[in-house]
Amino acid sequence: MRQKKFNNKILPLSGKIYSYSYRILGNKDDAKDVVQDIMLKLWDNRKDLDRYENPTGYIMRTTRNYCIDIIRKNQKHRTEEVNESHMINFFHEDNKLEIDESMKYIRKIIKTLPSVQQEVVVLKDFEGFTNEEISEITSLGENNIRVILSRCRKHIKEQLINKYDIKNPL
Amino acid sequence: MKKNIDQIDKEYNDFIEYSKVDIPNDIQDIALEKIKLSQKNKFNRIIKWSSGIAAAALITLSINIIHKNHDYNQKYPYSQQLTDSQKKAEFENALKIINESLCDNTPREEVAYEDDNFKIIFTKK
Numbered sequence: 001m002r003q004k005k006f007n008n009k010i011l012p013l014s015g016k017i018y019s020y021s022y023r024i025l026g027n028k029d030d031a032k033d034v035v036q037d038i039m040l041k042l043w044d045n046r047k048d049l050d051r052y053e054n055p056t057g058y059i060m061r062t063t064r065n066y067c068i069d070i071i072r073k074n075q076k077h078r079t080e081e082v083n084e085s086h087m088i089n090f091f092h093e094d095n096k097l098e099i100d101e102s103m104k105y106i107r108k109i110i111k112t113l114p115s116v117q118q119e120v121v122v123l124k125d126f127e128g129f130t131n132e133e134i135s136e137i138t139s140l141g142e143n144n145i146r147v148i149l150s151r152c153r154k155h156i157k158e159q160l161i162n163k164y165d166i167k168n169p170l
Numbered sequence: 171m172k173k174n175i176d177q178i179d180k181e182y183n184d185f186i187e188y189s190k191v192d193i194p195n196d197i198q199d200i201a202l203e204k205i206k207l208s209q210k211n212k213f214n215r216i217i218k219w220s221s222g223i224a225a226a227a228l229i230t231l232s233i234n235i236i237h238k239n240h241d242y243n244q245k246y247p248y249s250q251q252l253t254d255s256q257k258k259a260e261f262e263n264a265l266k267i268i269n270e271s272l273c274d275n276t277p278r279e280e281v282a283y284e285d286d287n288f289k290i291i292f293t294k295k
Contacts, residue, residue, distance in 0.1 A: 007202075014201045019191040032200060039201035040208055106185040125186055160178045 006046055013056060014039060017063050020127060023090045024067040034070070038063050057136025060129070064137055090122045102160075109159045113152055116140070120148045268292050 014035050021038075022031035042049065042059065049055050090110075110118055119138060123129045124145075135142045194200075252260070264282040271280055271292050282290040 011198050011201060014197045015193040018193050018197050022191045028194075032194070032197070035197055035201050036204040040204055043205045043208070102181045103185045103188055106182060107189075126189055156182065157178060160181070161175070164178065 006043065006049075010042055010046075010049065010055065010059070011039070013059055016056070016060065016127065020060055020123075021063055021067050023122060023127075024064065025070065030070065034063065034066060038066060054133070056129070057133040060133065060137045061139075090118055090126075105163060106156065106160070109156050110152075113155065117148050117152050120145055121152045124149055264290055 017038055018031050018035045021034035022028060025031055025034070038059070041062070049058075052058050110121060113121065116138070120134060120140070123134045123137060124131070129137070131142050131145050134140070134145050138145075140148070261283065267280050267282050271278070278293075280292045282292045284290070
């Protein structure tokens with residue numbers, strides 16, 4: 001891959017890498033570092049990128065693994081094996097002050113979902129990735145992703161319907 | 171509090187919008203800067219290595235030349251620089267001096283032959 005193609009195709013993904021790594025790590029400076037390191041890795045291996053028609057999935061998977069490595073290093077003192085998806089907390093307490101009760105409630109509902117489901121919902125609804133890309137990132141089958149998404153959305157909706165006591169919602 | 175289903179959808183969408191991560195405007199520039207810096211460092215490393223190798227080659231070459239020159243200019247002892255015929259000539263000359271000294275009646279001392287190993291002095295009384 002030549003520099004021009006790299007600048008046009010890969011570099012614009014910096015924002016997505018930043019957003020995804022911030023969700024995983026919960027720290028803006030760390031997320032910036034991840035963007036730099038991942039971009040440098042991609043630049044060094046730019047020949048390999050030609051193999052991918054749509055390298056977004058591959059790049060985001062690389063980002064995910066890199067972030068998980070960072071979390072692992074930070075948790076080195078812990079002896080117990082932790083499942084990698086359990087290490088990720090997608091909703092960090094941030095500096096945005098204005099959050100109303102309903103938003104807090106939705107966040108609470110999503111946080112109660114199994115971690116794999118949380119990740120799929122975040123990638124699809126919050127980060128706007130396609131099912132194919134999510135499949136590449138999470139190594140889940142596309143059909144599985146469709147099922148997970150449908151279940152999660154249904155679950156969130158049901159929880160909200162119950163909270164607001166809506167009769168005959170459909 | 172009663173809400174309808176459309177409001178719930180709106181709340182969910184609002185939450186998605188709210189949860190979007192604020193991406194710094196200069197994030198691409200930061201990444202590009204890092205790549206450029208890495209390229210520059212790589213280039214400097216190559217230059218350093220090449221200079222090092224060139225310097226080492228020059229030093230080796232210089233040492234080689236000095237060593238060879240030293241070989242060519244080395245001074246051997248006088249006796250080893252003479253050919254056999256020269257040595258023979260010198261010895262004959264010494265005999266000639268001895269002969270002349272024997273014939274000459276004036277007392278004197280004459281060095282007949284001299285090299286690194288030995289010296290012949292003829293003394294006429």
